[in-house]
Amino acid sequence: xxxxxxTPKFQVLKTGQSMTLQCAQxxxxxxxxxxxxxxxxxxxLIHYSVGAGITDQGEVPNGYNVSRSxxxxxPLRLLSAAPSQTSVYFCAxxxxxxxxxxxxxxxxxxxxxx
Amino acid sequence: GESVxxxxxxxxxxxxxxxxINCAYSNSASDYFIWYKQESGKGPQFIIDIRSNMxxxxxxxxxxxxxxxxxxxxxxxxxxxxxDSAVYFCAPGPGGxxxxxxxxxxxxxxxx
Numbered sequence: 001x002x003x004x005x006x007t008p009k010f011q012v013l014k015t016g017q018s019m020t021l022q023c024a025q026x027x028x029x030x031x032x033x034x035x036x037x038x039x040x041x042x043x044x045l046i047h048y049s050v051g052a053g054i055t056d057q058g059e060v061p062n063g064y065n066v067s068r069s070x071x072x073x074x075p076l077r078l079l080s081a082a083p084s085q086t087s088v089y090f091c092a093x094x095x096x097x098x099x100x101x102x103x104x105x106x107x108x109x110x111x112x113x114x
Numbered sequence: 115g116e117s118v119x120x121x122x123x124x125x126x127x128x129x130x131x132x133x134x135i136n137c138a139y140s141n142s143a144s145d146y147f148i149w150y151k152q153e154s155g156k157g158p159q160f161i162i163d164i165r166s167n168m169x170x171x172x173x174x175x176x177x178x179x180x181x182x183x184x185x186x187x188x189x190x191x192x193x194x195x196x197x198d199s200a201v202y203f204c205a206p207g208p209g210g211x212x213x214x215x216x217x218x219x220x221x222x223x224x225x226x
Contacts, residue, residue: 004157035216040218041218042203042205042215042217042219043158043203043205043216044216045214090157090158092157102160102163103158103160104160105157105158105159106157107155107156107157108155108156108157
């Protein structure tokens with residue numbers, strides 16, 4: 001199994017540009033989520049999904065959209081990038097939604113918005 | 115509101131020594147706690163967890179202690195190795211992992 005994969009590893013955007021961060025997992029996990037990590041701060045939940053076709057907002061959803069058309073994929077879209085979205089983005093998955101389930105994190109995408 | 119704090123943002127230890135990383139939480143309803151390790155340039159990796167009905171749990175070279183009275187937990191690493199150098203996060207959750215609140219992390223630096 002490849003686990004959780006994320007692409008790209010690094011991206012530079014100009015303010016106002018749009019892009020999609022890709023996340024895929026091959027473990028047949030129902031639960032997937034997106035976090036952002038900023039210097040000196042912990043991971044903050046952006047959006048999550050409890051299964052295909054179901055998504056919900058996390059702590060910091062503004063400026064981001066998600067969809068979950070398949071169990072495997074959970075892309076994160078930035079419609080109009082802003083410098084405040086400069087961060088490292090992590091995708092995670094787990095077998096189900098329970099907190100007792102171990103989350104598996106991807107390697108991250110470093111995003112710089114100029 | 116919910117907050118998670120760490121007593122020491124950076125911890126330096128000698129190889130072979132024991133390390134103790136502390137974490138305080140504010141939500142008394144937290145019933146599940148996870149410790150993650152994050153190496154430079156990588157995503158967080160699960161280390162160990164503990165439920166609120168326990169006060170101690172041991173893994174391989176790691177022990178987590180939970181003191182619900184003072185809302186504090188600690189991660190103890192025995193015989194610290196250079197490969198233990200990383201940032202360690204605690205994450206309490208009042209149910210459902212979408213409710214996990216991650217602390218900023220403590221950086222552990224292991225010196226030979």
